[in-house]
Amino acid sequence: MTSRTCAILLFWAVLIVFFAWDWTHASPVNHRKEPAILAIGSGQAPSGGHCSAF
Amino acid sequence: MQTTLSQAGAPAVSSPASPALGQARWPLTAAIVLAVLALAWFVTVRQSVLFVIGIGMGGLLAGARFGFTTGWRRLIEARDASGVFAQIVLLAVAAAISIPLLAKFPGDLAAALGPPSISLLIGAFVFGITMQIADGCGSGTLYKAGLGIPLNMGVLPLFALGSFLGSVHLHGWLSLGAVAPVSLVRDWGAGGALALTFAGLAVFGLAAWIWSRKGGAAASSSPWNRKLLLAGIGLALLAVANLVVAGQPWGVVYGFGLWAAKVATAAGVFDPAANPFWGQAVNLRTLDQSVFLDVTSITNIGIMAGALWIAARKPSSGKPLTGRQWAAVLVAGFLLGYSSRLAFGCNVGAMVSGISTGSLHGWIWVVLAFAGSLIGVRLRRRLGV
DSSP, rough: OOOOHHHHHHHHHHHHHHHHHHHHSBBBGGGGGGGOOOSSOOOOOOOOOOOOOO | EEEEOEEEEEEEEOOOOOOOHTTTTHHHHHEEEHHHHHHIIIIHHHHHHHHHHHHHHHHHHHTTHHHHHHHHHHHHHHOOHHHHHHHHHHHHHHHHHHHHHHHOOOTTTTOOOOOOOHHHHHHHHHEEEEETTTOOHHHHHHHHHHHTTTHHHHHHHHHHHHHHHHHHHHHHHTTOOOOOOBBBBHHHHHHHHHHHHHHHHHHHHHHHHHHHSSSTTTTTTTTTTTHHHHHHHHHHHHHHHHHHHSSSOOOOOHHHHHHHHHHHHHSSSOOOOOOSTTTTTTHHHHHHBBBGGOHHHHHHHHHHHHHHHHHHHSOOOOOOOOHHHHHHHHHHHHHHHHHHHHSSOOOIIIHHHHHHTHHHHHHHHHHHHHHHHHHHHHHHHHHHH
């Protein structure tokens, strides 16, 4: 295994640990409030965060 | 090992096919399919679809080495307009579809509207400088980290920290002076917004073409690069898909800041409720829920996964850096994140999404970021990065 492969594995391991930690600490997903698959035509206003927000 | 010049001009080193990575392609494909299904089952179908869109973006960015940063650098240093032309085509295609959709579905779809402000001017200029030193904008850092390039894997955490701190300080910067966001769709209608957008893109294209014809090795070659053009069109269609599915345009840096904000909040060093930005209802809710429910985070993860899949087929690595160069790149990575929040986005959130959804701030961003890049390429040369 090359050092580059090791670096990639370490990078993804850190990310996956972070996502796993976040999943266990975040509020559970409420499937009853699942949004429509397509926002367009759903009648629901977008409610996510975005880089342009202030 | 063979040193080559990548599409965007960055010295890249093509590694011999790494057996470990090459053999990982099928398990990697299986893992990605499992992740798509798991997201659909445990999170939401919409987030699963957005993850697939992100994978497509990462695959196109990495497969074609479509770099916003390097496209600008090739234009400045080698007078090669092929990367910039592909970006202009990307913007034109995305705008041609997004602007009419925004006009028709104003309640369902939102544009990337940032306020013209002192913060935007400073942020975009600094971003333009630092993206050249750190060799990547938001999407570039993501896909190159996904490809396993050490420089960008190292930059990513500092980008996230900078993005978080920039958002924490954002309201202080806004107090220096800002006006309300300007929406071309709202003020001019779909037809007027499209005409203004195409006219602006034509001016940029003409300026790039004139510059590229004034000598340099690229003057006699065609400024149209088929691979980059196809990737640009593909990215435009995926950006529109992001808008149609999520209801909001493609973004990158909000997700980075969110990840760092979660860590800072959990560590007890940050109280989001006391901050003007993170204390807003939408951001408190995003902090409380899984990152898998955040639109920007899920496409970011998809971009890295798509690039990793490409890396298993086409390995590449950056050139080795000295300690001094590493220090410069990491500082630039932090400033990249910080300035991206001051500028209300990076090349993706501000430029691609801003311009293609008719936001004035996207145009201001491009001019200031390009001015910054003129300095950035010189600093990059000086640092030998």
